[in-house]
Every structure is written in C-alpha cells, then in structure tokens.
Amino acid sequence: MSSWILISGGTVIDGTGSPAVPDCAVLVRDDTIEAVGAGASTDSIPRGEEVVRIDATGKTVMPGLIDAHCHTSFGEARMQEEQDLYTSHELRTLRSAWNVTKVLRSGVTGISDPGGSYFIGVGMREGIAEGLVQGPRMTTAGRFLSTSNGIADWYPTSVGVPDSSIGKVVNTADEMVTEVRHQVKNGVDLIKIGDSPLGDYEAFSRDEVKAMSDAAHRLNKRITMHARGSNNVDSAVAGELDWIMHGNALRDDTIERLAESKIPLCPVLLLLGNLGELGGAVGVPQGLRDAYMRLTEATAESLHKAREAGVTLIVGSDTGFAVTPYGEWHARELELLMRYAGMTALEAIKAATSDCAIVLGEGNDVGALAAGKGADIIIVDGDPLADIRVLQQKERIETVILRGEVQTFDDEVLAQRRPYDRAQHICPSEITYDVVYNGGPETQPDPRDFDSNGDRELLDELDDLAATAAQESS
Numbered sequence: 001m002s003s004w005i006l007i008s009g010g011t012v013i014d015g016t017g018s019p020a021v022p023d024c025a026v027l028v029r030d031d032t033i034e035a036v037g038a039g040a041s042t043d044s045i046p047r048g049e050e051v052v053r054i055d056a057t058g059k060t061v062m063p064g065l066i067d068a069h070c071h072t073s074f075g076e077a078r079m080q081e082e083q084d085l086y087t088s089h090e091l092r093t094l095r096s097a098w099n100v101t102k103v104l105r106s107g108v109t110g111i112s113d114p115g116g117s118y119f120i121g122v123g124m125r126e127g128i129a130e131g132l133v134q135g136p137r138m139t140t141a142g143r144f145l146s147t148s149n150g151i152a153d154w155y156p157t158s159v160g161v162p163d164s165s166i167g168k169v170v171n172t173a174d175e176m177v178t179e180v181r182h183q184v185k186n187g188v189d190l191i192k193i194g195d196s197p198l199g200d201y202e203a204f205s206r207d208e209v210k211a212m213s214d215a216a217h218r219l220n221k222r223i224t225m226h227a228r229g230s231n232n233v234d235s236a237v238a239g240e241l242d243w244i245m246h247g248n249a250l251r252d253d254t255i256e257r258l259a260e261s262k263i264p265l266c267p268v269l270l271l272l273g274n275l276g277e278l279g280g281a282v283g284v285p286q287g288l289r290d291a292y293m294r295l296t297e298a299t300a301e302s303l304h305k306a307r308e309a310g311v312t313l314i315v316g317s318d319t320g321f322a323v324t325p326y327g328e329w330h331a332r333e334l335e336l337l338m339r340y341a342g343m344t345a346l347e348a349i350k351a352a353t354s355d356c357a358i359v360l361g362e363g364n365d366v367g368a369l370a371a372g373k374g375a376d377i378i379i380v381d382g383d384p385l386a387d388i389r390v391l392q393q394k395e396r397i398e399t400v401i402l403r404g405e406v407q408t409f410d411d412e413v414l415a416q417r418r419p420y421d422r423a424q425h426i427c428p429s430e431i432t433y434d435v436v437y438n439g440g441p442e443t444q445p446d447p448r449d450f451d452s453n454g455d456r457e458l459l460d461e462l463d464d465l466a467a468t469a470a471q472e473s474s
C-alpha cells in the first residue's frame with residue numbers, strides 16, 4: 001500500500017525555470033513525485049489506496065525552497081562572543097532543534113549548514129533523519145577551518161580559539177588535511193573553509209586550499225569556502241571547490257575563470273541587505289548601515305557581470321544571526337537577488353530550488369516538480385511571480401510537504417522568542433557628568449529616560465538586584 005497526495009487546480013512553478021502552468025495537478029506517491037500535469041490524476045491510484053486531496057485553486061504549487069547557507073547552531077547571536085563562548089553546547093543544541101522547525105515552517109525544505117559549533121549540525125541532521133526533530137533535509141559542515149588570519153580567529157592570541165568556537169585554527173597544510181579527516185570521521189557532509197573576513201587578503205595559500213579540497217574529495221565529501229574577494233574566489237576556483245560563498249567585489253578576470261569553472265556562487269546578500277536596509281529598525285548606526293549598502297552595491301555590480309558571463313547563482317541566507325533569525329527571511333534572498341543581481345522572479349525561484357539542490361548532495365534528488373523527484377512541495381497563497389515577497393509571509397505558505405508528508409506546525413508556539421546570552425557587557429557608552437545632566441537641572445534622572453537601545457533585560461535584572469539588596473538590608 002502506498003500513500004498518495006493529489007494537489008489539483010493550482011498554478012505550478014516547477015523550479016527548472018520553465019514558465020508557470022495554470023490548473024496543473026501534482027501527484028505524490030509516498031516520498032516521491034509520481035506525475036505532474038497529464039497523468040497526475042486518481043486514475044493511476046490503485047483502488048482502495050488512501051489519497052489526500054488538496055485543492056490548490058488560486059494558489060501556487062512549487063518545490064520547497066533550499067537554503068545553501070543556514071547556520072543551525074548560531075542561535076540568533078547578537079554578538080560573536082555569545083556564539084563562541086557563552087552559550088553551552090547542550091543549550092545550543094536544544095535551541096538548534098527548535099530553530100530548524102521554524103526554518104521548515106517558512107517553506108524551506110532543504111538546508112546546508114556551512115559551519116558552526118562542535119558537531120551540532122551533524123547531530124541535528126541525524127535527529128531530523130530519525131524523526132526526533134521536525135526539520136528540513138539537511139547537509140552540514142563542522143567548525144570552519146581557519147588560519148590565524150582567517151574568519152574564525154578573532155580573539156587575542158591570549159584567548160585563542162576555544163573548542164566552543166565556530167572555527168578551528170589550522171596553520172599548516174598537514175593540520176588542514178588532518179582536520180578534514182577528523183571532521184569527516186565525525187560525520188560532516190562538507191568542509192567549510194573560512195578565508196579572510198572581508199576578502200581583502202588571502203588567509204590560506206592556494207596550495208593549502210587545493211590540499212583541503214583534495215582531502216575532502218578523496219573522502220567523497222564536498223567543500224566550500226567563505227570567499228569575499230577576487231583572490232579568495234580565484235583560490236577557490238583553482239582548488240576546484242564544489243560551490244563558493246559570497247564573492248562580493250570581483251575582478252573581470254576572476255568572473256571569467258569562475259564562469260568557465262561552472263562552480264556555483266552563493267552570494268548570500270541577506271546578511272548585508274538586512275543590516276543595510278533594515279538595520280535602522282533595531283538601532284544599527286547609520287554609518288554602518290551606509291557601509292553595508294556600499295558593499296551591497298559593489299556586490300551588485302559583480303553579480304550582474306557574473307550572471308552575464310553565465311555563472312550559476314544559488315540561494316543562501318546566512319540565517320542564524322540576530323539580524324537573520326530562523327524562519328524569518330530565507331525567501332528575502334530571492335528578492336535581493338532580483339534587486340541586486342537582476343534576476344527575474346522565475347530565475348530567483350530556480351536559484352532557490354533546482355539550482356540549489358547541489359548543496360543537499362546526491363541522496364536528495366529534489367528541487368523540481370517532476371516525476372521521480374523527492375516530494376518536497378509548498379503551496380503558496382499568492383503569486384510569487386507577480387510579487388516575490390509573498391514567499392516571505394509565513395501565513396501565505398499554506399502547506400509544506402516534506403518527503404511526501406504534509407507538515408503540521410503550532411504557529412503560536414513557533415512565534416515565541418528566546419532570550420539571548422549577552423557577552424560580559426558592562427555599559428554601551430561612557431556615563432559622563434555631561435551625558436547625565438546635559439546642562440539641565442541637577443535632579444536625579446530616571447534610568448528609563450536613557451533606555452534608547454532597548455536593553456530591557458539588563459534594566460529588569462538591575463531592578464531585581466536592587467530589590468534583592470533592599471530586602472537583604474531591611
């Protein structure tokens with residue numbers, strides 16, 4: 001006996017870039033798509049077998065989205081120290097389990113985790129596969145491989161890079177290959193190299209990148225790299241990595257080599273775009289927002305050229321930071337690719353589905369609505385081709401089907417926010433006499449007059465401390 005789902009009446013966007021087909025049925029058998037369009041009817045279902053019928057009239061039926069850059073263990077960190085030092089790995093793991101459900105709820109049925117704390121990503125992938133955790137299909141890296149000059153070694157040498165860091169320092173080719181072997185032994189699907197944070201220098205030599213790539217490939221694993229600058233991308237192309245992250249400001253000759261290599265580029269515009277365009281909502285200073293916008297504009301120029309040269313762009317959101325919370329903005333990356341890379345809505349959907357399936361590996365034949373593909377499907381109340389932003393509205397993602405199973409969620413529970421683990425923050429600025437009295441009357445100020453950065457938790461905590469102290473002294 002098979003289980004069947006017949007979705008009828010909806011407009012199908014199949015994810016391959018083909019035009020949308022109105023009033024097109026999709027038939028699912030167990031975890032696989034049986035037929036799309038002609039042949040997708042109850043005729044092919046043996047008598048007596050149960051079928052779930054979904055009327056999608058007026059709606060869009062499309063493959064679930066894939067996010068090539070979703071850090072499941074980052075925990076919506078506001079500060080790097082929170083990510084690397086403060087949250088315990090036990091709590092971080094539990095939060096990850098909570099967060100991947102939010103990702104799935106938003107219509108993202110596949111993710112690749114390009115690095116994070118310990119082997120939490122591996123555990124999460126296994127927990128999802130076992131049915132312990134409700135989450136998308138998943139592949140994962142372990143800790144980023146960084147040199148003393150790469151993206152994960154940001155603390156003073158006296159502090160070093162602790163085991164709880166999202167990165168692991170490897171300074172020689174031998175150490176790099178050893179770490180690749182160690183991570184593969186511990187179950188990663190891919191290796192994440194962290195080159196220089198901003199792309200203005202090379203933290204790894206090209207020979208080292210090639211050595212890590214060869215080591216990963218010998219073990220049948222994938223490898224990607226945080227590569228923002230031209231030299232970093234050149235190094236990733238020469239090293240024959242499987243896909244490349246960022247690529248912000250690229251020279252023409254780099255773009256040419258990248259196009260020739262056929263290696264996909266995952267621009268990851270969301271982190272910059274949210275800080276630059278939306279950061280004002282949470283008090284990101286104007287100067288910083290302007291800087292993020294300038295970097296985004298520079299990236300836009302490279303991305304337009306890259307697309308013209310034939311580079312495949314895939315969707316990744318860098319979800320996991322406070323600026324990119326889980327389940328909130330994955331689909332905004334499509335909007336940003338339209339704005340900053342000149343894609344059409346149909347092209348952006350292709351970048352988030354069939355083109356992006358590469359990051360899920362061979363065991364996951366998904367990303368398109370076609371017979372034989374894995375049945376990861378979303379039904380959207382709206383037309384993303386008319387307005388791509390409908391994909392960002394959770395209430396419009398009416399149905400999420402993963403591996404042929406209609407998912408159910410408790411939206412009220414998922415809407416809850418979790419506390420953050422702030423760093424040892426003492427005070428956001430200097431409390432000088434002038435700041436307090438500013439030439440005004442010398443009366444004792446109400447602390448709430450200064451609550452401009454919204455740190456209510458700190459204030460509440462101070463109130464509690466004061467109350468306790470008062471109690472103890474009475």
Ligand SMILES: [Zn+2]
Nearest residue numbers: 069071114318
């Ligand atoms: Zn990232």
